[in-house]
Amino acid sequence: MSEFEYDRPLPLMAGFAKQFYEHCGRGELRFQRCTGCGKWRHVPRHSCAECGSWDWEWARSSGRARVFTWTVVRRPMHPDFVEAVPYAPVVVEMEEGVRLVSWVVDCAPEALRRGLPVEVFFESATSEVTLPKFRLADARD
Numbered sequence: 001m002s003e004f005e006y007d008r009p010l011p012l013m014a015g016f017a018k019q020f021y022e023h024c025g026r027g028e029l030r031f032q033r034c035t036g037c038g039k040w041r042h043v044p045r046h047s048c049a050e051c052g053s054w055d056w057e058w059a060r061s062s063g064r065a066r067v068f069t070w071t072v073v074r075r076p077m078h079p080d081f082v083e084a085v086p087y088a089p090v091v092v093e094m095e096e097g098v099r100l101v102s103w104v105v106d107c108a109p110e111a112l113r114r115g116l117p118v119e120v121f122f123e124s125a126t127s128e129v130t131l132p133k134f135r136l137a138d139a140r141d
């Protein structure tokens, strides 16, 4: 559990998002996986775009991913991010094939490269919300 006070916008804890972040709170990154055809998906939705099935489960991800793409924010678009610039919202592609927008915390924006191996860790933002973030895979302890 981190000690700092989180002062940025938080996800709305409702519906599928609430379930997703509750798994994060248990230290598990889980995505929906169709129990009809096995296809992983994110962001969460009711039916499978591959086979149309309504049946799915929250399946645990390995937590391993690669940098897919990113952008560098130099001018904050929200007052809570003034101190953060420049920063890079990163889209990571999980081993399972789903993509997630997050942060790579130990990598300066100019050092990001497509395909860079990263792995998830969890940062407790509040007593209710735990955020999945990423660090370079080589930095594992």
Ligand SMILES: [Zn+2]
Pocket: 034, 035, 036, 037, 038, 039, 048, 049, 050, 051, 052, 053
């Ligand atoms: Zn399916």
